[in-house]
Amino acid sequence: xxxxxxxxxxxxxxxxxxxxxxxxxxxxxxxxxxxxxxxxxxxxxxxxxxxxxxxxxxxxxxxxxxxxxxxxxxxxxxxxxxxxxxxxxxxxxxxxxxxxxxxxxxxxxxxxxxxxxxxxxxxxxxxxxxxxxxxxxxxxxxxxxxxxxxxxxxxxxxxxxxxxxxxxxxxxxxxxxxxxxxxxxxxxxxxxxx
Numbered sequence: 149x150x151x152x153x154x155x156x157x158x159x160x161x162x163x164x165x166x167x168x169x170x171x172x173x174x175x176x177x178x179x180x181x182x183x184x185x186x187x188x189x190x191x192x193x194x195x196x197x198x199x200x201x202x203x204x205x206x207x208x209x210x211x212x213x214x215x216x217x218x219x220x221x222x223x224x225x226x227x228x229x230x231x232x233x234x235x236x237x238x239x240x241x242x243x244x245x246x247x248x249x250x251x252x253x254x255x256x257x258x259x260x261x262x263x264x265x266x267x268x269x270x271x272x273x274x275x276x277x278x279x280x281x282x283x284x285x286x287x288x289x290x291x292x293x294x295x296x297x298x299x300x301x302x303x304x305x306x307x308x309x310x311x312x313x314x315x316x317x318x319x320x321x322x323x324x325x326x327x328x329x330x331x332x333x334x335x336x337x338x339x340x341x342x
Contacts (some may be wrong), residue, residue, distance in 0.1 A: 165220055166193045170227030172253035179218045180245050187220050187306060190283060197224055199324065199333060200280065206230055212220055212301055214266050217259035219246040219259075221282040221305075226255040231323045234278070235261045236269040270298040279303065297333075306332040316329055 165177040165187045178259070198208050207229040213222030216235040226233050232256075237243045243263045250256040262269045266285075279330055281301035287308060289295075293315030296304060303321075306312040311330055313335050318334035325331075 165218060166190060166201065167220075167253060168222060170224070170229065172223065173251050174206050174229040174253060176254070177218050177220055177223065177249045178245050187328075189219050189326075192307075192329050192331065193220060193224055193325055195324060196221075196331055197228060199322075199331075200225075200303075200305070201228070203282055203303070203321075203333075210234075210277070212236070212273070212278040212281040212299070214269070214281060214283045214299070215285045216246055216261075217242055217284070219249050221255055221284060222259070223249060223255060225260050225280065225282070227253065230280075231258065233259050234273070235259060236266055237261065237263060239263075240264045256285065266295065267298075270300070273300060276300055277302070280305065281302050283307065302336050304332075304334045309330070 160174040163177055167173055167175045168190055180332060188268040206225055209230045211222055211225045211230045211233040213219065213233055213235045216237040217236055222233040232318050235246055237246055240263060243261055244281040247261055250259050278301040281299045281304045283304060292312045296315050297317050305319055307329055308330055314320060315336040317337060319337050321335050323330055323332050
């Protein structure tokens with residue numbers, strides 16, 4: 149059973165990654181050996197996508213998966229009916245595993261993988277618009293307002309160990325805590341008319 153190790157409060161724990169629902173339900177996802185990634189646990193992913201489903205935000209959506217790692221979040225979106233997903237992962241080894249996961253789930257036809265850092269990817273995606281951006285950087289990441297100022301999406305789902313400061317471009321819709329993980333849902337701020 150493919151799994152990876154991640155740190156939970158200073159200890160290594162095995163994480164089994166599988167697609168929770170949709171066309172690829174139950175498919176196991178590979179993860180690189182070691183601590184290169186911190187995949188979103190199945191229960192957290194299920195809760196995130198239940199919230200997105202209640203917002204009618206996935207079916208037919210264009211999805212951007214930043215700091216994609218194994219691709220678990222974007223693959224879950226595709227499995228549940230998103231039209232397309234763009235994955236951004238800077239590490240070549242991790243990106244190779246991500247591509248393998250897309251092939252294994254039969255979802256590669258609806259995906260593209262950018263093997264660059266997030267800032268470079270956002271520059272390259274200027275002019276594109278996504279319905280949903282899934283943002284899951286390392287927990288030590290702290291420059292949320294700067295990052296989110298360049299994310300071209302109507303809805304952002306940000307994963308961290310604390311509530312996220314979304315800056316002026318987005319408005320908090322809600323936060324959900326799942327153990328040591330806080331998921332922040334934020335919608336693009338309305339532009340004034342006139």
